[in-house]
Amino acid sequence: MPNPYRLVIPRSVYEGMIRHARQDFPAESCGLLGGRFDGNQANAEQYYPLVNVADDATRRYQADIRSLLAVHRALREVGQREVAVVHSHPHSPAVPSRMDLTQNAYGDAVVHLIISLRSSRPEVQVWWLLPDQFVPADWRVVDDPTK
Numbered sequence: 043m044p045n046p047y048r049l050v051i052p053r054s055v056y057e058g059m060i061r062h063a064r065q066d067f068p069a070e071s072c073g074l075l076g077g078r079f080d081g082n083q084a085n086a087e088q089y090y091p092l093v094n095v096a097d098d099a100t101r102r103y104q105a106d107i108r109s110l111l112a113v114h115r116a117l118r119e120v121g122q123r124e125v126a127v128v129h130s131h132p133h134s135p136a137v138p139s140r141m142d143l144t145q146n147a148y149g150d151a152v153v154h155l156i157i158s159l160r161s162s163r164p165e166v167q168v169w170w171l172l173p174d175q176f177v178p179a180d181w182r183v184v185d186d187p188t189k
């Protein structure tokens with residue numbers, strides 16, 4: 043990875059992502075985490091849900107292009123960058139699928155966060171995706187910053 047960073051997610055943002063994954067179940071949910079880089083750490087600040095328009099949305103995801111463009115515009119307006127690509131696996135583990143590797147439009151510039159809902163307790167893992175392998179990323183959930 044050219045810039046391997048650590049992803050830090052405030053608890054409220056983390057919970058919003060899980061909520062969206064549960065709402066979209068049994069389809070895969072997808073979204074982006076926006077935030078800011080501080081050295082080799084990426085601080086997530088907001089979760090931006092996207093609309094999964096894949097025909098077989100229970101097995102893969104494809105973000106609706108209009109919602110994707112709207113999120114990119116919103117990121118620019120608040121000065122955030124994309125710090126993670128998020129999607130859910132309704133029935134399989136939080137491990138990248140073959141398709142996640144082959145259809146990864148982001149290369150190794152950004153981490154992928156996968157939420158598995160196969161058991162009652164969501165399982166979350168974060169990965170760097172390479173064309174033929176995946177590497178665990180450094181990440182953690184923190185208490186929300188006090189304002």
Ligand SMILES: [Zn+2]
Nearest residue numbers: 129138139142
């Ligand atoms: Zn996947």
